[in-house]
Amino acid sequence: MPQKRKLSGSKLFVKKFGGTSVGSIERIEAVAEQITKSAHNGEQQVLVLSAMAGETNRLFALAAQINPRASARELDMLVSTGEQVSIALMSMALQRRGIKAKSLTGDQVQIHTNSQFGRASIERVDTEYLQSLLADGVVPIVAGFQGIDPQGEVTTLGRGGSDTTAVALAAALEADECQIFTDVAGVFTTDPNIDSSARRLDVIGFDVMLEMAKLGAKVLHPDSVEYAERFRVPLRVLSSFEAGQGTLIQFGDESELTIASLVQGIAINKALATLTIEGMFTTSERYQALLGCLTRLKIDVEFISPLRIHEDDPSGRVSFMLAEAKVDTLLNELEGLSESLALGPLIIERQRAKVSLVGKGLQAKMGLLTKMLEVLGNETIHAKLLTTSESKLSTVIDERDLHKAVRALHHAFELNKV
Amino acid sequence: MPQKRKLSGSKLFVKKFGGTSVGSIERIEAVAEQITKSAHNGEQQVLVLSAMAGETNRLFALAAQINPRASARELDMLVSTGEQVSIALMSMALQRRGIKAKSLTGDQVQIHTNSQFGRASIERVDTEYLQSLLADGVVPIVAGFQGIDPQGEVTTLGRGGSDTTAVALAAALEADECQIFTDVAGVFTTDPNIDSSARRLDVIGFDVMLEMAKLGAKVLHPDSVEYAERFRVPLRVLSSFEAGQGTLIQFGDESELTIASLVQGIAINKALATLTIEGMFTTSERYQALLGCLTRLKIDVEFISPLRIHEDDPSGRVSFMLAEAKVDTLLNELEGLSESLALGPLIIERQRAKVSLVGKGLQAKMGLLTKMLEVLGNETIHAKLLTTSESKLSTVIDERDLHKAVRALHHAFELNKV
The missing domain is CATH 3.40.1160.10 (Acetylglutamate kinase-like)
Known part of the structure; x- marks a missing residue:
């Protein structure tokens, strides 16, 4: 056109x-x-x-x-x-x-x-x-x-x-x-x-x-x-x-x-938290109850990979990320749910951040992912894989490490050079 | 209807x-x-x-x-x-x-x-x-x-x-x-x-x-x-x-x-001034120039009676009232006019007020006017007749006398009584 x-x-x-x-x-x-x-x-x-x-x-x-x-x-x-x-x-x-x-x-x-x-x-x-x-x-x-x-x-x-x-x-x-x-x-x-x-x-x-x-x-x-x-x-x-x-x-x-490079920028999100629930996926009823709860509260979450939504995972653990400000509202609601559905323990990690490589077609380049985790590892930053899409690769890290992570990645992918 | x-x-x-x-x-x-x-x-x-x-x-x-x-x-x-x-x-x-x-x-x-x-x-x-x-x-x-x-x-x-x-x-x-x-x-x-x-x-x-x-x-x-x-x-x-x-x-x-009475209220206007111009009406040209000037400057005035707009008045004096805040603007403009039209001296009186008897059909009752001027005279307030209309009789007085005038008129016309 x-x-x-x-x-x-x-x-x-x-x-x-x-x-x-x-x-x-x-x-x-x-x-x-x-x-x-x-x-x-x-x-x-x-x-x-x-x-x-x-x-x-x-x-x-x-x-x-x-x-x-x-x-x-x-x-x-x-x-x-x-x-x-x-x-x-x-x-x-x-x-x-x-x-x-x-x-x-x-x-x-x-x-x-x-x-x-x-x-x-x-x-x-x-x-x-x-x-x-x-x-x-x-x-x-x-x-x-x-x-x-x-x-x-x-x-x-x-x-x-x-x-x-x-x-x-x-x-x-x-x-x-x-x-x-x-x-x-x-x-x-x-x-x-x-x-x-x-x-x-x-x-x-x-x-x-x-x-x-x-x-x-x-x-x-x-x-x-x-x-x-x-x-x-x-x-x-x-x-x-x-x-x-x-x-x-x-x-x-x-x-x-x-x-010059496939990676065009480093994007960040702050003030996040991760929530891990044990025993979520041993029944699909629990999973549906969780999703219903998130929809009802209008809370956006991102599931942390690898996401197992099949019942043959023995731990049945699920982790996801949400805005830190929404954690208390969600926990309140999950308390009731936990009792009726006999959920396992909840693990909350606050003060988390998301750091992402952004660029066209990144998902297909698993070498970039390896490099990102390596760069962060060299800085002794612990990173969990969060999510990948056509144009981004995101990891979740401790918010305290955010600036260090951004600078290391920016340098490693030579974004300061044209 | x-x-x-x-x-x-x-x-x-x-x-x-x-x-x-x-x-x-x-x-x-x-x-x-x-x-x-x-x-x-x-x-x-x-x-x-x-x-x-x-x-x-x-x-x-x-x-x-x-x-x-x-x-x-x-x-x-x-x-x-x-x-x-x-x-x-x-x-x-x-x-x-x-x-x-x-x-x-x-x-x-x-x-x-x-x-x-x-x-x-x-x-x-x-x-x-x-x-x-x-x-x-x-x-x-x-x-x-x-x-x-x-x-x-x-x-x-x-x-x-x-x-x-x-x-x-x-x-x-x-x-x-x-x-x-x-x-x-x-x-x-x-x-x-x-x-x-x-x-x-x-x-x-x-x-x-x-x-x-x-x-x-x-x-x-x-x-x-x-x-x-x-x-x-x-x-x-x-x-x-x-x-x-x-x-x-x-x-x-x-x-x-x-x-109970024809007079229903005493109304007031403050922050006024009067302007008197000698020799204004010895030619109608001057009068027209003055009106043109007032129109151009968008200044509202009220002429003070008796208003003589015929040329056989030997003094040819005209007096009118306007908002005190407009006086300087008008004087500025009249200065030019004064020279070209050979106007007589201008007399400005600032800090004037208007006090009015208000009620249906007041104009026809000249006895009320006499009484108003008498009441004010008893308080040693000097009043010039300003204007009369179907529903009001207004006089111009010194702003310092305003409260005294209002109280005397309010009492004299028994407005405190039903």
Whole structure:
């Protein structure tokens, strides 16, 4: 499928700015300056903004004081005001610079979603009005994170949803690029705060980016990455604080990407715990009860390999990983279960972390796994295999060892070198 | 014209709560309690809310920092979020109490206005959706002060516009009463802070209420009073902080009103100045130049009687009253004018106040005027006649004498007695 392009001469960019990028009057002015320059350079631009940093949390806190179980419909009515404030202020800042600008709510743009308040999905974006504004030389400034459902109710897309708004608009408008401006300069080989030799990647594949996003590289919301891939929207992550080309997330044949190594980055997740239950799989009834319990509590877990779900394992032991903050809730629930199902003892290990090699086609390369465990072993870091997938190899380690592990792996896989 | 009534058995009330009435979590909870009780008593209710106290000013201040000449369209987009926050929070508070409630923006209610951003007029209210909510036992909670124009743009009705929203909804729904909850217990014969014997009026005529509102009794917005009269909506002003029947503003034959005296209240305006210009009316050119100047600067003035606008007055002097804060702006402008038109000297008197007798048909009763000037004279207060109208007699006095004047008039006209 050929990449879609606008027919007009000038390029069209959808640019999304997050909460810290519009978090103060000064930040709004700085973004307005940047947009003004680009407008004078002949770019066509559609802006998508988040609420000013802290505003959404302030509104949620007000709601929690009044009604800890507030309906999702009313929460959406409430928190969607945050974006409406930032788009109006940005429009004023641009107008002051002589730029024709117009702020637009999700309703006014006609961002149609389903009725899942608080976590709605975009179903359709009407572009007629946006196209007419662009034709008139107006910079549309769209409230991110929000839409309307078929009944005309205000919906929100859930946290991080402004990225998805930007991608959806870029897809619908067939923009040349969707640019996500954030507080980092792009996607790095690992967290520069942990390893200062971390290198910004010029280009990264969608699959790998998706794994990085899921593994806690707080650059893009995983849903927006999937959405971008589905609609083949070229996506770029850049800093709104400093100049630079950022990282382009590219779809298509990964062999086009000039990457020196299969491993493209080291991703991490912190504040995890592992839970081991003896005697879980001596009956399938117990296993089903455990899964039911996790579903009921809405706790996401990752099973630690090797996972034995057949009853011929004499120990019947199962281990899995979950957010440390969820451990007490789960233990509470398992106590009742333990009695009725006669479960074996529970072993809890807190302060665990996950460290992952990320790159296209890693699963097939078992040599990499061997090397990873060897590198960690050389640092006397005890690692259990957690999980492998098409684009990642993850291990679970003690959180105290995390920085040492990241630096050792980053060095061993030569990620500091182009 | 007979008074319209809902056909259904239970009474329908439109209740408006201003900024201080929903100014904090505690205040929202208190209003929610009150509404819950009324719901249990079988009342049908539609709420209209202002933004939480201080919020609208906070938003205007943000805008002023970014663009002191922000477009009215973007200001409306910005400040309309204030009401959206308070309606969502109120809906949560009611739902927590088991009341079916639903917050609605001006757009969702379909409050259609013209396109005068910042001071739009309501042209039409569609009630179909509100009626269906009421039929389902839902309490609709409507964002005051806002609407949509024919292009779907967010508009605001200007300051105090939530009162107008409430009256417009009450008219469209043919409500039994429109109740304006505020921080005072009703309309008083004068400011209780000035004269503690001030008495709450049970009933007041529309004409008189309109004069009271225009004369600075900060209870109702004059536009909303006019709107209520035009659509014959019974209007009641009550305290949202304490129980009480408030003051009913009634239209129709004033002779129905059982009032002990023609004078129903003493209204005041402070922070005024008078400006006298010698030789203004020796040519009509000068007079026109002055009026043009006032129009250009958007300064409202009241001419002080006797006003001589014919050229045969040898002094050609004109005196008028204006807000003290506008004096310097006007003087600046008049300086240029003075030179080109060879005006006479200007006399400025600052720290002036206006004190008015308000009541139906006062203008025809010149005996009252004589008595007013006599009462003030007895207190050695120098008073110039300012203006008379169908429902008021106003004089201008030194602001230092204001409290003394109010107390003397309140006593002399026996307003403390029923």
